[in-house]
Amino acid sequence: MTQGGRWVARCGPVGTALSAATETTTASGGRLLLVDDEENILRSLRRLFRRESFRTVATTDPYEALSCLRDGPVAVLVTDQRMPELDGDHLIARIKAHDARVVCIRLTGYPDTDAGAAKLPPGAVFRTVEKPWDDEAVIDAVHAALEHYARADASAPTPSPEPMNDEAPREDTTP
Numbered sequence: 001m002t003q004g005g006r007w008v009a010r011c012g013p014v015g016t017a018l019s020a021a022t023e024t025t026t027a028s029g030g031r032l033l034l035v036d037d038e039e040n041i042l043r044s045l046r047r048l049f050r051r052e053s054f055r056t057v058a059t060t061d062p063y064e065a066l067s068c069l070r071d072g073p074v075a076v077l078v079t080d081q082r083m084p085e086l087d088g089d090h091l092i093a094r095i096k097a098h099d100a101r102v103v104c105i106r107l108t109g110y111p112d113t114d115a116g117a118a119k120l121p122p123g124a125v126f127r128t129v130e131k132p133w134d135d136e137a138v139i140d141a142v143h144a145a146l147e148h149y150a151r152a153d154a155s156a157p158t159p160s161p162e163p164m165n166d167e168a169p170r171e172d173t174t175p
Contacts, residue, residue, distance in 0.1 A: 030075025034058040037083040062086040081108040103145040
């Protein structure tokens with residue numbers, strides 16, 4: 001659905017209907033969260049995963065993505081690196097602070113992803129996929145991320161009980 005010129009799929013509790021999102025779940029019970037400021041990229045990713053058994057939630061708004069964490073487990077985040085309101089590395093950092101178990105895949109159309117990676121602790125980004133991507137490479141990356149999530153160390157911190165402040169000031173972090 002579009003909202004204020006932004007395309008979002010509303011997050012909902014696990015098992016409830018989500019508008020504009022597929023309804024299958026991952027083997028781990030977590031969801032696949034897709035974030036990109038370009039609607040056409042999200043549509044392509046959702047089409048790509050339609051034949052897979054993933055419950056996907058997609059949004060062009062990284063702050064909406066943060067609110068999805070309150071609505072049930074997210075196994076894998078696939079996010080664009082460069083977005084106007086909150087870049088992919090800042091989104092990854094905030095999601096990892098909430099739930100360190102989320103496995104993050106970063107999409108980029110730019111070769112300078114290492115510059116942004118310095119802001120993140122080692123291992124925060126499971127894999128980086130360059131745009132334009134090879135469909136099978138993206139599917140393989142998500143399958144590998146789901147396997148990683150499923151065998152994650154049981155000592156990993158569980159989601160924080162405090163509500164996330166996803167209403168923080170929105171700033172343009174794009175260089």
